[in-house]
Amino acid sequence: MDNNEQAEKASGANKRKRKRKEIAPFGNYRNYYGYRIGQEFEEDPRLKVLKKEWFEGKDCLDIGCNNGLITIAIAKKFHCQSILGIDIDPDRVEDAHWNLRKILRKESAGKMHLNTSKIEAVERANGLHDCTSASSNEQTKDISRDFSTCKEKDLSDIVSFQQENFVQSWRPRQDKSYHTILCLSVTKWIHLNWGDDGLITLFVKIWKLLHPGGILVLEPQPWSSYAKNRLVSERTAANYSEIIFFPNYFQEILLDKVGFRKVENLTSSLSGSKTGFNRPILAFQK
Numbered sequence: 001m002d003n004n005e006q007a008e009k010a011s012g013a014n015k016r017k018r019k020r021k022e023i024a025p026f027g028n029y030r031n032y033y034g035y036r037i038g039q040e041f042e043e044d045p046r047l048k049v050l051k052k053e054w055f056e057g058k059d060c061l062d063i064g065c066n067n068g069l070i071t072i073a074i075a076k077k078f079h080c081q082s083i084l085g086i087d088i089d090p091d092r093v094e095d096a097h098w099n100l101r102k103i104l105r106k107e108s109a110g111k112m113h114l115n116t117s118k119i120e121a122v123e124r125a126n127g128l129h130d131c132t133s134a135s136s137n138e139q140t141k142d143i144s145r146d147f148s149t150c151k152e153k154d155l156s157d158i159v160s161f162q163q164e165n166f167v168q169s170w171r172p173r174q175d176k177s178y179h180t181i182l183c184l185s186v187t188k189w190i191h192l193n194w195g196d197d198g199l200i201t202l203f204v205k206i207w208k209l210l211h212p213g214g215i216l217v218l219e220p221q222p223w224s225s226y227a228k229n230r231l232v233s234e235r236t237a238a239n240y241s242e243i244i245f246f247p248n249y250f251q252e253i254l255l256d257k258v259g260f261r262k263v264e265n266l267t268s269s270l271s272g273s274k275t276g277f278n279r280p281i282l283a284f285q286k
């Protein structure tokens with residue numbers, strides 16, 4: 001075989017490799033945000049419709065957090081008291097920890113630079129810059145200590161991730177409750193894997209975990225999108241054909257059966273490919 005033939009064979013093998021479809025029976029895609037968000041948006045457009053008061057100083061839970069990017073973005077943008085991301089796939093949870101560490105490193109490098117600039121500015125104002133006496137070093141240390149003690153709550157104290165199956169096995173601490181729970185693009189996967197029973201378990205468990213007045217932010221996938229994923233496993237295929245609680249009824253189920261008091265459609269005026277919203281985002285209040 002000459003070099004050209006070898007190269008062609010290798011490139012054919014690469015193409016086949018690239019074509020091999022990722023198997024993600026729980027919607028546990030790697031690089032989910034790569035194809036979800038697209039190049040034209042600088043931040044996940046869903047962040048724009050969320051209300052600050054649901055998150056600021058609040059305890060929050062993100063069910064099906066995937067690689068944690070939206071969990072971290074919410075913590076940063078809205079200053080949660082705490083936010084826990086849980087996902088069934090240990091690899092996605094590892095990605096989430098990795099993303100958190102990367103963002104923390106970037107932030108601490110940024111803060112260090114800012115602090116150094118501030119210290120230099122104060123030194124300059126006090127005529128201390130370039131002065132090497134012991135007393136000026138002491139003053140610099142004092143200023144530096146002041147800056148580091150008044151820094152905001154660290155992101156690592158706010159955001160955490162856990163590998164859990166929310167429907168089947170996750171048992172939070174008995175007295176634990178949340179002000180806000182996110183369930184974004186997860187219902188289809190729970191529905192396909194655990195059927196109508198799993199879906200109802202999800203909704204009831206969320207309701208129980210919320211404080212009175214708490215908010216469920218729900219982004220359900222439409223029934224039309226179930227068909228293309230129904231064959232990811234034998235179980236999903238079997239459940240698909242048994243489903244009777246179609247996504248069109250979710251609102252009714254959550255209000256009339258589960259017990260939520262009211263619902264707001266956050267995206268009613270925003271649908272269309274240009275806005276990045278091709279499915280509704282609903283906020284239910286307990």
Ligand SMILES: C[S@@+](CC[C@H](N)C(=O)[O-])C[C@H]1O[C@@H](n2cnc3c(N)ncnc32)[C@H](O)[C@@H]1O
Nearest residue numbers: 026027028064066087088165166167184185189
């Ligand atoms: C399509 S992704 C959505 C990610 C993220 N919520 C978003 O919208 O940006 C669905 C995620 O739900 C997770 N998931 C599915 N079933 C789950 C379960 N029973 N418990 C916890 N996570 C689950 C998957 O592993 C996957 O990462």
